[in-house]
Amino acid sequence: MIKATKRVIGTLLSTKAPRTLDAPQASPVVRSHFLRSLVLKMSIRRRRHHDEDPEPNSGLTQPTRVPCGTQTYAIVSRSSPMCTFLTADTHFGHALMLKPEACDRPYSSVDEMDQTLIDNWNAIVHPRDTVWHLGDFAMGLDERRVAQIFYALNGTKKLIVGNHDTDKKGNILLSLQRLQWAEIAHAAEIMHDGQRIMLSHYAGYAWNAQHRGAYQAFGHSHGKLLGMPGSIDVGVDAQDFKPVAAEEFVRQADYTIEHAEQRIEDICMRLMNKASQYAARDGAVKFRERQAGRAKP
Incomplete structure (x- = not known):
């Protein structure tokens, strides 16, 4: 690139254009500005050619390893x-994610869990891909560690706010605000190949444009909640610990639409099995306290 540019500049400098009354010879200052402009245009054209016409490649190539802190992460090319x-x-x-009473994730430590999630993410997400994270990004980490993980993950990242992404007043955590999210919202809608997809941290019994065929993506439930027909849990616990392509x-x-009847039956069975749990929850306890207060003379 540099040698080719020098040859062009040398040719321009050595070539004497014919002088005419209508086109006087350019001054040295004008020629200098022209040459700088030419070099810039050639450089931009070369970069565009490189971006638009990548070398032929079948699918994914071997990942390139780049350092991040004390760890090394993969960048996949496609x-x-x-x-x-x-x-x-x-x-x-x-750490709660590792306990059997919670999600029972199959890792021996939090560090192993974090590293595996990062590796799984980067194995399929290209740096130019877009990833919608539907909430609960991190918990119990200082801002430095949160940022280290965030910038180790490939792609343009967008956040749908989850219940663990805010403080007790509902404000988004500073550790997340300071990251370079392309977008932060409580809900969103995207389109993929003509299919409308509603994004939310929580599963909905109904959602916008459901009657027009729109689908819903949600998280929060860690694979323990079946969504309605057309509604899918995209959390890592439900998707083999990695992002799912649109x-x-x-x-x-x-x-789920094709097998809607079976889906509804499965949902009903799960709800019936959970009915007894509600009697011990905080809402039921508070209800009984209110009832007892009303019964007092």
């Missing part, structure tokens, strides 16, 4: 068009 991914409930740094999400949602 010749196919950029993709959109969905994920949720990574809970980076949250195309795969649509395929899963299509399946």
